[in-house]
Amino acid sequence: MPKSNDTPKIKCGFSAYFSELKDPRRIMKGNHLYPLEELLFLSIAAVVSGADSWTSISYFGRTKLDWLRKWYPFENGTPSHDVLGKVFAALDPDAFNRCFVCWVDSIAQLTSGEVVSIDGKALCGSGDKTNGKSALHVVSAFATANGLCLGQVAVDAKSNEITAIPELLELLAIKGCIVTIDAMGCQKSIARAVRDKGADYLLMVKGNQKELKDQVEKLFSVAPVKAAFSSNDLGHGRIEHRKCEVIDQLRFLDGKEHWLDLKTVIRITSQRTIKQTGKGNTETRYYISSLGPDAKLINSAIRSHWAVENNLHWSLDVVFKEDTSLKKKDHSALNYNVIAKMALTLIDQEKSTKKSKPSKRLIAALDDDYRAKILKI
Incomplete structure (x- = not known):
């Protein structure tokens, strides 16, 4: 039965940065029982708590519905995994990424001389050999001192990272930072793009x-x-x-x-x-x-570059099981990549315990108060 909306709701801190995101269902047929804002909150809360698929996110929603309703109405309950999969497959990944970049920019405190490492990673589960679809590559920028992914751009082949890096740089506020890139990014146009950003x-x-x-x-x-x-x-x-x-x-x-x-x-x-x-x-x-x-300084910056591999890519693969994920349909893999990076950022920002990322996710799954602390609500 639908829940009454009489009780005031307190929205999470990141909701304002995604409020302008267009719901792809506006051009899809049928009634839409679940607002996009609720789907985003459900997904991020679930992934913070250990979910790694649309099915497990849906299960989290059913079991934690009373907790979810503290923050959003969820008048029609929570969606099935099919609904989640279809919405995130259709959601514009570029618009979602721009919202993510704005949100990260609001919490990042980049200082002069901070190393920003840029590197690409294949989303292995996004490929589909049956249909001749290659795995997508995502080029990410990682602020090593802050431990934050600042943004990403997706390409359909590793060789296209050369054109993706200037696009990524255009999104970022990195004045005064040191941008490190491996040999793929040793291009005159990329050097100019970095300098153009200060x-x-x-x-x-x-x-x-x-x-x-x-x-x-x-x-x-x-x-x-x-x-x-x-x-x-x-x-x-x-x-x-x-x-x-x-x-x-x-x-x-x-x-x-x-x-x-x-x-x-x-x-x-x-x-x-x-x-x-x-x-x-x-x-x-x-x-x-x-x-x-x-x-x-240069020696330290070069050593810091590998944080993008050790702290970002490793975490996405091992902690969030990104490489074993089978999200192949349309934009599903790219949008889940943004959700996982948001969850990783929130987990890393929670400093009240020195426990590992997997341990923090387990505690978040079991402890409603700790989950709220991670989500800053």
């Missing part, structure tokens, strides 16, 4: 820019090193010695004028030894940057 770039140079890489390697044999910094890491069962060397005299670097505000080239030499076996290896990597010759 940020500095730090780009890995590999074989896709062979002429540039050869020149950078040669430069280290003919130009003096302006600054150097060494560090040691004794964790993860290995000993790693890293040396960061920076050159700022670039007169022998052909074509440097095509890279906007290029100031330095960098060489990172990593010597790793496995403690148990004593076996080791040495790896050398090269970068270009608009940063000045501060070797300690």
Whole structure:
């Protein structure tokens, strides 16, 4: 039976940033018993609490209906998994992402010099070999100090990340930040896009820019090193010695004028030894940057880049089971990716306990008050 709407409702903090999102059912036939705002709140509350499919989100809704009605009317109860699947398959993912970016921007506190790592990840479950549909790639920007995904852009192939990165940068407020990108993003247009946003770039140079890489390697044999910094890491069962060397005299670097505000080239030499076996290896990597010759800062920024893999992509795969998800229909996978990133952000922002992300999700499933704390309501 429909619930009376006499009791005032208190909406969650993120609702204002999604209020302008257009309901795709406006152009679909039939009666719509569940407002889009309620579907968003249900889905995010459920995913925070451990749900990872439309079926489990629907089950959460049925079992937690009384709790949900503290915040929204849910006059017609909660929807089936079919309703959830159809709505999120039809929802405009670009509009949903823009709302997400605005919401994150409201809670992020980016400081000058913060590292923003940009990297792509395949949504493995979004592919459909039967219908010849490749898995989607999502390029994300991750603020490493804040531990926040700032936004994302989806492409239908990894090679298209080059065009997606400037689109992503256009969405972000990153003035004063350091943007790190792997070799795929070492492009003149991307360097310019970063500088146009008032940020500095730090780009890995590999074989896709062979002429540039050869020149950078040669430069280290003919130009003096302006600054150097060494560090040691004794964790993860290995000993790693890293040396960061920076050159700022670039007169022998052909074509440097095509890279906007290029100031330095960098060489990172990593010597790793496995403690148990004593076996080791040495790896050398090269970068270009608009940063000045501060070797300690550059070394720290390069190390911070991998937070996008360890803290964002790993969490989405292992904690939220994104790679095993089978959300193939239309925009379903992309929109669930946004929901999962919202849930991850909210979980990371909850600092009253130092428990792991899976533990926080379990507590949220069992404890209504803790779930409300995570959702900031």
